[in-house]
Amino acid sequence: MKKFTLISVLILGASMAFAGGAKEDTGLPWVPEKPITIIVPWSAGGSTDQLTRIIAGELEDPLGQKIVVQNQGGASGSVGTQSALDAPRDGYTWTAGAAVDIGVYNILGLIDSQIEDWDIFLGVANVMIVSVNPDSPYQTFDDLMAAFKAKPGQISVATAGQSSAGHIAMEIIKKYTGVEYKMIPYDGGNPAVIATVAGEAEVTTQMAVEQADMLRAGKLRPLAVLSDADMDMKGVGVIPSIKKWIPEYETGPNYFGIWIPKGAPKEVIETFGILWDKYISNSEAIKNYAAERGAIFTPLWGEEAQEKAMSYIAPVAWLYYDAGKAKASPETIGIPRP
Amino acid sequence: MKESNMPKADFLMSIVLMIFGISVLINASGMPNFADQNVSPYSAPGVVPTLLGAIFLLLGMIMLIxxxxxxxxxxxxxxxxxxxxxxxxxTHRFLITLGLSVVYALILLGRMHFLLATGLYMFSFVVLFEYKRGVGLFAQKKTLLMALLLAVLTSGSIYWVFRYLFLVNFPG
Amino acid sequence: MFEGLRLFAQEFMGFMTFGTIFAVLWATQLGIIVGMLPGLTATMGVALMTTLTFKMDAGNAVLILVCMYVGAIYGGSRSAILLNIPGTPANAATAVDGYPLSKQGRAGEAIGIATVGSFIGSVIGMLFLAFFTPLIGNVALKFLSFEFMWLAIFGIVICGNLTAPKDPLKGWIAGFLGLFVAMIGMEGIHAYVRFSFGTVALSGGIGLIPAMVGAFGFAELMTVMKHPKYEVVKTKINRVIPRFRDIKRYWKTIVRSGIVGTFIGAVPGVGEDIAAWVSYDMAKRSSPDGDKFGTGVVEGLIAAEAGNNACVAGAMIPVLSLAIPGSAPAAVLLAAMFIHGIRPGPLIMIESPSFVYSVVAMVMLASTAMMVLGLSMVRPLVKVLMVPRQKLMPIVFVLCVVGAYAITGRIFDVGVMVVFGVIGYYMREMEYPVAPLVLGIILGDILDKNLRRALIISDGSILPFFTRPISLVLFIITLLTILSKVSWFKSWMGSMRNGVVSVFRKG
Incomplete structure (x- = not known):
């Protein structure tokens, strides 16, 4: 036993030297004493996961502390978001995702969260693409719309679940065209895209960043991008804007970033504000990520971030309400009809 | 457990299992199907619990017979x-183990520092099981010292490994 | 193929520097220790290592993670053999024959056999990884919601059969109870909270790790401490390095387990634990000593270990070819690759084919390090058994507590661990196996989401569960697995066979 203990003490000593380090002087108002956790409330490999890991990587050095990214998927991201809300408000537990999610959770009756409950720091804005399995007969968006109308409620659409980007995209299309569809919910954007590649679902309306690899490999066929302008994606070509078919289409992009429940120490928010202005705004890694995968680089925080996020939350919240999917009117949480 | 007691335990368990199955079925039937939200009724949360409740009832009946x-x-x-x-x-040994562990894990942890709670648990565990009744305390000082040493060393090293290598933030 | 061999050699030689070899050794050793410690799983080890290696360059970081993964899956066999506590869920099958062996005083031999079995399994998996990465990806995509539903049911049934050979009914009950435990908390489609009875803590669900650590670790600890006289396991470690003839004798089992393990690894979402059980079961069926399995049969041990380690390489096949994780630790590995700017997926064979062979070389290095470390450092680890239990068991319990707490940092999870410990203890007393319970908790989520998703797709028809080709095969295998344990079916089969034989005899 003694020998055993001795060996373990030696290993420990070595690991201490390896892991423990002196506290760095970062010159920031807040110096974290232990690693910070960012909960990704979706599965690994999805859009939130990708972006959060890049942001975490960019922040670790200036912050002088480790950032642990934890995947906690399930129930449209509300499981992981709830654990961030339950955590102590000491600045050490963050979560991430699409700003629209935390903005509409309580309208959907999932969990009690609205955008004002959070201090938000945005990284990129994403757009959704309507894509189909290449073996399917739909060559153009017109073909797909005709099929939706011929077989209402039978064409399957893979999304990351209730209130996910893909679900919102489909609801917007429904608002303009009145089509009925069959939503198949998955744990995240990546599984939904894979299910479409595998042929379990015919259509996916998840985000460009999640589809980029499969589009490039020719395993998905893009039909339309849900934004004002056409998208030229590296290795895929030009994807036409949905305005070609629905000229009155008008919805802002879907903002992504990291956030923390209000109530964290003031210094924490100040520190992240400085980090955002100094490092994230100049991050080559995030810029490259956005360029390669069809996203828009939007390093914002504070009031400006809240306003931008609201520009997407408000129409989506009312969309849900009008579609009968909301449990409460958006007006009850102070979102006026746009 | 004695082999002859097994059918008795099975008899009791089968009744418990059937009651459990029925209560799962009742609970599952009360779950919403979200039909008002325009979603497929087959996505209802009660589908799989209903299936499981029925299976419990079936397995319980087989076991009862x-x-x-x-x-x-x-x-x-x-x-x-x-x-x-x-x-x-x-029974005594089982109850001592269970009691000590429950007191440590559910009462001490989170209320005092991890090192103190763990050291206390380790020390009392070793001492309670190695203490010889009827022998003077002084004669057993070697046991006590070893227990103390073990308590300090292991709680300290576990704390180190997890705190610094695996980045676990300890309670308390 | 020669191009592949050339790339492999090139990547392998690239790793032959002092710094890299040192990194391989410490990472694998750390993996073995993580695997040994109950409650620290390969998933957690790889996840924590990801944060520690973040600052390194991509190649070295992934190398260390692969070493961690391989080491942890193997390391779990140590505690399974020595303490009957599987260090990771993957080693539950290892304990079935490994622990009886060490009770017979053959701990050293068991460790040696497990080590060599793991190594060969790992190498078989590696060969598949190298040659079939582009091919197996296509099969993996054939597994859709319907097939996953069957995989979950099949996993429960086979595990119940295997862990309760005397009374499979109790194995199935344990398995379905596990599936039920997974239902507790917020479900994954509508975020509806099931069976929480209004408590906030339960709405987050029962964590797998705390439940597993409790049911295996704490329950075992109470069983051990209960008996007035401890049957001191006499360990004669005469030889650790196994005899060549032992390996030669079981080569068929090893190769079969390796292939089965690799294939199961390649199926998304089904990991090392199922790989070990299935290869154990296949060994049991084909072995002449099949009925002695569970009493300390070397063949069973080697099948389980070759199976789970082959699965490690197998799980990387879909990671590399499709960016779909084949198992939970592989999911973390995939995320780590993303962090380091490597993008596995359908394009990887076009964009950077050398990376695939680089991973192959990493598995080779990790397996070699695992065998060297595994065979050379047995004695200090076997000494764990010599420590009086009242000194060892409180340490194990503290590790159980920390392991349960570490994942989410909730004190509630420590409570879950204790409760499952008590449940596990009484299950043992009444001869219910614990492994199906734990497997059920893993598979419950797969069953729940895939069954409902499949029903959405088929508009409520259950027909596709029986008409899709792979589904049909899985259904028939599941049915036969159940019927093989039902007495009237066995006697009916027996009379059928006799009938057929007699007809032929007459003719």
């Missing part, structure tokens, strides 16, 4: 059996 065939309904619980259970040394 089997244990009745093996005469498991003769439970034969007497005052003597219960008293014997309480006097058994095996």
């Amino acid at each position: 089997r244990s009745i065939l093996r005469k498991g309904y003769r439970l034969g619980i007497t005052r003597n059996n219960i008293a014997a259970w309480f006097k058994d040394q095996t």
